[in-house]
Amino acid sequence: MPANLSPCPCGSGRAYARCCGAFHRGEESAPTAETLMRSRYAAYALGLTDYLLATWSRETRPEERDLAGDALQWIDLEIRATRAGGVADATGEVEFVARAIASDTLRSLHETSRFVREDGEWRYRDGDLAPDAPVKLGRNAPCPCGSGRKFKRCHGA
Numbered sequence: 001m002p003a004n005l006s007p008c009p010c011g012s013g014r015a016y017a018r019c020c021g022a023f024h025r026g027e028e029s030a031p032t033a034e035t036l037m038r039s040r041y042a043a044y045a046l047g048l049t050d051y052l053l054a055t056w057s058r059e060t061r062p063e064e065r066d067l068a069g070d071a072l073q074w075i076d077l078e079i080r081a082t083r084a085g086g087v088a089d090a091t092g093e094v095e096f097v098a099r100a101i102a103s104d105t106l107r108s109l110h111e112t113s114r115f116v117r118e119d120g121e122w123r124y125r126d127g128d129l130a131p132d133a134p135v136k137l138g139r140n141a142p143c144p145c146g147s148g149r150k151f152k153r154c155h156g157a
Contacts, residue, residue: 009045010038011077024051029122033085033092033115036122038077041098045074057116057123072100072107073155075145090117099144101155106135106144 008019015021020042022028023035030036036055043051053061078097085092095112110130115122137144143154150156 009042009074012038024048031087033122034079034082034094036115036124037094037096037113040124041074041077055123057118057125060126072102074098074100075155085115091115101144104137104156106137108132
């Protein structure tokens with residue numbers, strides 16, 4: 001896990017310890033569907049399989065989720081829209097785009113995720129994926145993470 005003062009992978013701009021870290025450590029529960037979505041993205045970025053399974057709905061949870069084979073470097077998350085999913089709601093939807101790099105290819109996961117409350121806690125139920133259009137990254141191209149460095153000196157290293 002990142003250091004307590006490191007930026008949270010979810011892109012909130014807050015320190016990991018004061019953001020998704022509290023959810024990942026089980027100290028707090030996500031108050032909204034969007035917050036759970038962000039914490040799950042951060043869990044994917046950090047390889048926190050147990051958290052992903054624990055926040056999956058009983059209705060759709062897989063037996064296990066092996067992230068070891070996922071050779072993705074998650075670089076950013078953009079929340080496009082939320083519908084319901086507030087502190088007083090029972091269901092909600094979050095549309096997002098998460099970008100990742102696999103080898104030298106930029107991948108985009110565009111999904112509208114559905115969330116449901118189970119025993120008072122938000123859980124991921126399922127989602128609808130939009131088609132992905134992978135983009136081959138040139139080694140001298142700017143890195144898509146926004147660092148300002150060339151891809152070969154950043155995520156392509």
